Structures are given as structure tokens and as C-alpha cells.
Amino acid sequence: MIRRTHDHAAGTEAWAEHAAAQVAAAGHRAGGARTAVIESLAGQTCCRSAQEIFDQLRADGRRVGIASVYRVLDLLVSLGVVQRLDLGGGISRYEPALPGGEHHHHLVCVECGEVRPFEDPRLESAIEQTAARSDFTVDAHDVVLRGHCPDCRAA
């Protein structure tokens, strides 16, 4: 089997293991809801809402409660293995925080709600520079671009 350095499936698998390890290291047990939410997140390419994760788990036949989904997500965020995103509309979205420190930002269609990730090194460097100039200690940042996706523009 060929091993590719930036293979996506391998990356998310690695993330699931990493997340489970962090949970254990923090002195927590591996309950059903925790395993289920980690697996669900590992299988997605971009951010999901708590409700979407819940719906997917139920569709897969798992008997989880939505409260547990929220509790697990909170735990994973506090352990630093999941990033919580606020793309507007009053709902939080969650995605795996990849170990390498690499991260992306999001384009959001204001019409259909589609979310597309993007990366931009120039943007990151501008943000770092601003952060350094400020008297705040900056730990994190979010960038959201809002507009219309090709499909909605056509319609």
C-alpha cells in the first residue's frame, strides 16, 4: 500500500485517534456518545452543526441524545481537538482541529448557506502582524467571507 503524506482519509483517521487519546489523557472514559461524535467529525471534510451531527448519528441508527452531542463537542473544544466556528445565523459549527496547526477559513453563501473552506498564507501573515502589534495576547482568529455561490448567482 502506498502511503501519501497528505492523504485525507489518513489525516482524519489520525485525528480520530489523537482526539480519543486526548480524551483519555484528560482522565475521561470512552463512552458511546464520545466515540460516535469523534467518528462523525472524522468522517466530514468541513464544519458541521451540532444538529447535523446529531441527525447523521441518528440516521446511522445510533441512539444518542442531542445534549450529549453538545456536551462531547464542548469537551473536545476545551481539549483543543475541535474548533468551534460561528459563521452567523446564531448556530455554532464544529470541525476537527488538525494537529499541524494548519487551518482554513470559510466562504459562506448568504442565500443557500453553503460553506466552502479556503486557505491563504498572505491573510495569515497579515493577521499575525496585526496580532503582534496589538496589546492583546491573540490565541485564535476567524475570518468569514460572505457572498453568493456560483449556483445561487446563476438562479
Place this chain on the structure above:
Amino acid sequence: MIRRTHDHAAGTEAWAEHAAAQVAAAGHRAGGARTAVIESLAGQTCCRSAQEIFDQLRADGRRVGIASVYRVLDLLVSLGVVQRLDLGGGISRYEPALPGGEHHHHLVCVECGEVRPFEDPRLESAIEQTAARSDFTVDAHDVVLRGHCPDCRAA
């Protein structure tokens, strides 16, 4: 009296007039709640939540309902004279959108919630470049930097 080009009070006064004019131009009347919310926003230097605006108006003795505050803010956002911000925590914040197209972003203290505005032309240009490269039509963008303010870091 000396007239300064970038005088703040003059700028916000001008904004209030501009906002009222846009409301009228769109065929809306100048009811009590609309005038009150516009005045309240004009008197603030940075973003406020709907609840904060409501509380301030009540403290000033105006008998407005919070539903009207939300309705007026929605109207002003749709007219493009107010910008809606989502700095996290599930609550929306609002601030005047100054006519010149100039705008700023925000540093948020995750501990005390303090919000500080900042500007960065390099950041803007990086975002424009990314927007142009994407197949979305980008109308707006938000940048939020999260960290600790000097006071909270000291404590």
C-alpha cells in the same frame, strides 16, 4: 469653531442623518423606535448588542419594546447603514456602517468580553485578493481575533 475632517461626533451625526434618509428613501416612516435606535447607535463608538441598545433606551426613559429594537436593526442592516457582527457567544452585535466604505475588525477578550476595534489595510488587501480568486461573489467579510486583553492577562 474649528472643523476637523475626521471629527468623531460629526461623523456619527452625519451617519444618523444618512440612516434616517435611507429609511425615508426606502419608503418607511420615522416612528419612535426607529429614531430611538438610530440615535442610540450614533452615540456609541463600537458595536452593541440588541439587549444593550434596549437597556440603554429604557434607562433613558423611552418606552420601546425589544421586538422593535430587533425589527429596526434588521431594517437598518438590510438598508446597508448598519453592520451586523457575530463575535461569538451566540449574540449579534450592531454598529453604524460608515458611508466611506471604511470599516474595521475586532479583537475580543475571551475572558472579560471586551471588544476593541482595529484596522489593517494589508489584511483588507489579502482578503480582496482571496475573494477575487474564489468563484463566490463576495459582498462582505468579518475578521475576529480572540485572546486576552492587558487587564485580564495581568490578573
Place this chain on the structure above:
DNA sequence: ATACGTGCAAAGTATTTGCAAACGG
């Protein structure tokens, strides 16, 4: 065995909507 974890239901916030009364032009 025994804490810790979970599901369900109820409570808690932020925001929206229905409606009759008040009001602007």
C-alpha cells in the same frame, strides 16, 4: 462496585412573530 457518562425532558437565552392599539403623513 462505583464513579463517570448518557438519554430524555425541562429550563434557559437570544430572536422572531401575531396582533390590537398608537401614530405618522
Place this chain on the structure above:
DNA sequence: CCGTTTGCAAATACTTTGCACGTAT
């Protein structure tokens, strides 16, 4: 006047909390 706007209260949407039962270690 007459349709718009408003305040109140009820409804909604997302998230959190209380609690008894289940389960991993």
C-alpha cells in the same frame, strides 16, 4: 383617515441543565 409602526406576549430556535439510569474501568 388609513396603512405603517409599535409594544406586549406568545412562539421559536439553539443550547444548557437536572436527574435517574446505564456502563466503562
